[in-house]
């Protein structure tokens with residue numbers, strides 16, 4: 001891990017070092033010793049000891065007790081799991097997932113149910129609130145015992161205002177004060193982020209890209225979006241719309257996209273396009289298991305994935321083609337960003353190598369050798385949880401750094 005992704009608020013040098021040490025302890029698997037902290041951060045042992053004492057006094061950090069039997073290995077430090085609770089919330093196009101975790105990001109409870117994001121913010125946030133209130137109550141907590149909540153949505157977000165900027169797939173959400181409304185509802189700090197950004201964070205902190213400072217997470221669900229982690233920092237661009245890879249043009253005269261353009265990656269390789277190709281196959285009378293689903297209009301990309309898993313050749317071909325198209329987009333991205341890793345997540349990635357393998361091959365073929373040689377391409381290790389765990393990371397950052405900064 002070379003950098004700390006969290007934007008540290010201004011303050012004294014000791015304060016800055018305190019935040020840096022806290023993050024090293026949070027994100028080093030298995031804990032880290034005082035000696036190692038001093039070495040990595042180029043601090044004196046005395047400075048580290050003084051800061052660690054502060055963090056222990058706050059109850060945030062504890063000794064892990066994992067030193068060897070001889071007792072000669074330095075004692076590792078870890079986050080004290082009981083120092084707080086946070087919520088990670090993933091609002092998708094067709095689902096909502098809420099995770100309640102302890103301070104060490106261990107999942108205590110998880111709830112997922114269908115949600116229709118096109119019904120607008122009031123309806124969706126009310127539904128989310130009902131789940132949150134139930135989960136918190138069932139865990140014998142009060143809302144004010146929750147330290148913070150991280151929330152992801154399937155569209156670009158302005159971090160400064162906590163609003164959705166513009167999202168073709170989220171009618172009615174543009175400029176709605178999501179962060180403010182939830183903070184007023186729960187009286188705890190709330191952060192709002194793009195779901196693919198959180199996917200990148202989740203996979204970086206606890207998933208396939210652990211410790212990889214430059215990575216791209218591509219969420220392939222109903223739409224296609226990317227979260228960019230560059231040198232340990234989420235890159236959002238000037239207005240928060242960086243990473244909207246789904247609306248990059250793949251074919252100038254391709255099919256129309258919900259954004260108003262034609263031939264966008266999302267219109268060719270997103271979940272809507274996958275479902276559409278499945279329906280077309282049935283209408284053309286091709287031999288496919290999808291023909292068993294009635295009415296034809298109800299076929300979803302999940303049906304195509306199911307059928308592919310059961311050996312349906314048409315569905316397998318659709319997903320392999322999808323991998324080819326995604327591969328072209330990823331090859332461009334690899335040339336542009338030269339990341340150490342590309343992680344493919346979202347609902348369609350659940351099919352695994354049928355999608356990932358064509359992406360690998362196209363990237364090998366199309367991107368510059370120097371860049372393709374060094375990039376690893378992998379499915380998301382956290383699976384459906386990438387975004388909700390990224391939301392947990394964000395929430396814990398807000399909660400812990402506020403506490404440490406006092």
Ligand SMILES: [Zn+2]
Pocket residue numbers: 246247248257258259260261264266267
């Ligand atoms: Zn588009």
